[in-house]
Amino acid sequence: MKFVDEFRDGDLARRLCSEIDRLSRGQSLKIMEICGGHTHTIYKHGIEDVLPPNIDMVHGPGCPVCVLPMGRIDDAIAIARQPGVIFVTFGDMMRVPGSKSSLLDARAEGADVRFVYSPLDALKIAHQNPDKQVVFFAIGFETTAPSTAVTLLRAQAEKIKNFSVFCNHVLVIPAIQAILDSPDMRLDGFLGPGHVCMVIGMRPFAFVARDYRKPVVLSGFEPLDIIQSVYMTVKQLDEGRREVENQYARVVRPEGNLKALEAMEKTMEGRPFFEWRGLGFISHSALKLRPEFAEWDAEKRFEVPGIRVADPPACQCGEVLKGAIKPWECKVFGTACTPETPIGTCMVSSEGACAAYFNYGRFSLAAQRNRLPVIDLTAPTGANLKDS
């Protein structure tokens, strides 16, 4: 698409950054990008290096691979190891460590684990292997859940008996609420996850502006989208506005995608609570299949251990996911924990903050910058813009 190039115009980016600099007047601002896709763009294109130094991008919990707790990975591996099962997953999940091994290890030991691009590919595998049980490892936020939903509806319509879904879909809004309620978090604004918004629309974010008095700008994924969204956030703060704004109007309709919401509604319902890595148990933060779809529910069809496992002691993914520390501040970052030998989840998926830092080599520069003692002589102590 021809305008993709234009969304990467470096000159324009620099000019926008000068505007951000002017509007923020040197005050230190923490803006959380919720989505791992944004984190990826930020490091791939070195956006932190062009933003004024007083703007701190805090990475949120929006990488569905990263937030899955270890116990669920163990459950997945337990299903994959059952005889006669073909376990189908997105490629991102293969290396994620469970308490003892990963799906990749399970495959090396003989389990039939395959990775695909779409849940519909998993359904096709079920068609092709009528004598096997095909289980799809469904992960992802509201962006991905509708695809699982439509696949389930098709499995139901075609009466496919050897297909089921291990449902781990999580919801973005409860996670944002948990972060806003967490006492150690001080944020000045949010970049909303553009592709989740294309499904759920703008309205679910209204409480952030109304009840917590923080700006939310729903943002696209090109470098200029992110920079413009930061600009819009800073502008809201400067003008004393607290609103949900849509920077990504070329994709996000205010009402979202009603057909997608309807498909989710037909097939899935909320779980009373779900454990998130780093954030702990959050109520109504995940989806499971409705009782009408019990036939296609892997949790009903297979024995899963369902045991809660604590993260390894060296792992600080929880703090990274909450934005409490930066990836390079984790003790094992880049030494014991690398994309080749990940200890935590944030190093596995390319949308994980640790992997993004590692892969794009920003960490040395960022670490250097951050380890210098920074004393801001202009701002009064602890002043964040317009405390609310």
Place this chain on the structure above:
Amino acid sequence: MCLGIPGQIIEFVDDQNNLARVEVSGVKRNVNVSLLRGEIGPGDWVLIHVGFAMSKLDEREAQETLKLLYEMGRAYQDELLMLEKSQLE
């Protein structure tokens, strides 16, 4: 995982299963269009995520965003120019 790729609809190929052929940066493949049923046709741009067309890409909105960005860039440049010209004593 949460990223999407823009593609252009070429034609509908399987009405029952809501499949359409799309071109994604030179590659042609089938995607499921059930979530945009009745809203799109050949020639339209859509955002594709895990094999599903999720949202119609609004080219006009995209151009608007760019125009806004460019204008902002220009406004700022003009301001700089003015600043350079001003000779306050």
